[in-house]
Amino acid sequence: MSEPEIDAIVFDVLGTLVDEPAGIRAGIRRLDPSLDDAGTEGLLSLWQRHIDREQRRVLDGSRPYLPSDALDLEAARLVADAAGLDDPAAVEALALSGGRLSPWPDSVAALARLAQRYPLIGLSNASRTALLGLNAHAGLRWHQALSAEEARTYKPDPEVYRLAVTVSGRAPERLLMVAAHAWDLRGAQALGLRTAYVARPVGDPPADSDRFDLYAEGLADLAEQLGVG
The missing domain is CATH 1.10.150 (DNA polymerase; domain 1)
Known part of the structure; x- marks a missing residue:
């Protein structure tokens, strides 16, 4: 694709x-x-x-x-x-x-790499307090980190994805949602976001009926597919 x-x-x-x-x-x-x-x-x-x-x-x-x-x-x-x-x-x-969750081995470097070209938005079901501690512990780099707490619901409620659309100031189809959970990507897709599945050992793999924009073996692979050197 x-x-x-x-x-x-x-x-x-x-x-x-x-x-x-x-x-x-x-x-x-x-x-x-x-x-x-x-x-x-x-x-x-x-x-x-x-x-x-x-x-x-x-x-x-x-x-x-x-x-x-x-x-x-x-x-x-x-x-x-x-x-x-x-x-x-x-x-x-x-x-x-x-x-106190550790990042996957490719997470920190890939985020830094992708941040050279794109604004990066974290969108999590974790509360604001939990997300702050988690980001600090794992060393994750964001331009903006959003908690589902702002919408007072949880993904895959469309109101959570709408937070990212509002903050970005872009149309949904100009945003790429990246997740290891097919259910999460389906929720983003329903609001019109583009989608990228990243394989993780603990994720929710896509069903045969899923059609996401990108499929990556990891974040380094995703960066390559997006043309980020």
Whole structure:
């Protein structure tokens, strides 16, 4: 597919630029160092299911909006209860794991490379507070970082993608949404944004029916496809 004509790039953060499961997994291991791998993975799954379920409840209107750090605290309490631990300080520390996520090996360099040509916008379901800590910890470079908290909903609600359209001052089709999650790209596509899927081990791969503008093996590959040397 030919290179799309774009004026700015919008990046998903969690899973696309940082390894979210690894960060939460490390927090669970700090919570209870006695856990074996199976126990750790079971608690990680519990965390992920809670976050996914509660964000969906916000999206379908069955729960009022809460920012991601509040949902993380709920998930941390569930994990601690399942591990048989009752230490409020440890629960608080686990809840903050979502702000201590490491970047994928290509993320920092590729963002710096792409920033030489395009304005870069981060667009995340993470709260403003979590996004600030996450960006600082991972060393991510942005011209603007936007939280779904501004729209008081979560992706893939179109109002979240509209934040990037408004801030950029460009038509949706002049923005390229980059994500490792096909569901995220479908949401952006519905509002008219161009789309680029980047493969990550923890992402949501495209279905056979998906038609995105670009498909990349990583961010370096994406930069090459966009002609950024």
